[in-house]
Amino acid sequence: MTTSSTGTAGGAQPASSGFAVSERTARLRAETALFMRDHVLSLVSHDLRGPLNAIHSWAYVLERKLDANDPNAQRAVAGIRSGVDQQVKLLETIVDATRAETRSLALAYAPFPLHPLLDETVDEVRTNLARTRGVEITLDSQLSTEQLNGDRERLAAALWVMLTFAVEASAEGAAVTLSTRAEPGAWHTTISYDANEAALNDAASPHVLEAFARKQAGEPREAKRIAWVFALCKRVAEAHGGSFEQSDVSDGEAATLALRVPLSATAPK
Incomplete structure (x- = not known):
């Protein structure tokens, strides 16, 4: 099924381009920079x-x-x-x-339902960035009542980075799709968008992510290394025993970001 969520955010803080964002978005932006x-x-x-x-x-x-x-x-x-x-x-x-x-990433393991996490993350990005940039976010979810045993806040941060980057790399009027499903033993989330280099680096457009990180993300990746901006995503996924993948990005072409985490996540040995 396809769902969408709306909401407002309080405690506004200035982003790098001067527009106001919620305190949560400001914190996630700082955390993303730390991992970078x-x-x-x-x-x-x-x-x-x-x-x-x-x-x-x-x-x-x-x-x-x-x-x-x-x-x-x-x-x-x-x-x-x-x-x-x-x-x-x-x-x-x-x-x-x-x-x-x-x-050495410390995780606070606890079981939690997945669908509310997705709704909250989509709402955060939509309210604090996507609407301002004129980008539509669609949540295509095949989840029902599935739960995951892991660190909810860390996983929310990883999803936020993925979705925020996809929005910033999308032109005005474009659509970003977050597709999610659960299969025996694992939770999969894929974010799809059409990469637009001009939108990603346009200084006149609202941005949350650091300018140097956005610029570096458009450069060729050596030995298939991830872009720096996705460091948090990769670290959180691997700390849960899962994985993060970034497709090659070419201007004007479809691109994907994928997160896979075991439903009963445990720290890798």
Whole structure:
């Protein structure tokens, strides 16, 4: 069945483009930024270690080729090693420590009905963003009374990010569809939209997500990595033993975001 929900939000806060949003939307926006920061730091930590290890290894090769009695050459090699060690220490003490908050994600498990969660999330995005941008949201639900054992607030945040991005990446007058179903053992949600790069990056349009995150989401994804803005979605899904998937996005073409979570979610071992 297809349902839709309406409502109003209180406690307005300014978004990045100056229009008012609810306190909940403002909090979710800040949380999304936090997960983005930690995701980027994780990529930096991972991607820097490879070159640093290579530099360290080649320093040993270089040392064997140099004259052991040449103090300048030996001092140069020692300087290379010292620089590598300092960079690794910075990664461990600053980068890795900073992202520790989301690396081990604590979840508050409890059973809850799924349909109210979807209605509330659709209403939040519709009220605080979609109507202002002239984008229609449709909830296509095949759920009835299904419940999920998991962290309701974390899953709501993941859905909010997915739906908000789809709305911001849609042109005025476009439609975004959230399709959801439950099958034995798992809950599936897919958000479909037509990607519009101009709408996503138009500074004159209302936006909730950070400008740099929107811009990065339109760039080619290396090794099928997710866009930074979906870091919260991926982390929450995996913490529940599920998965998050982002389709390739081409301007003017259909795109999807998909979340799958076991109905009896447990933290992966």
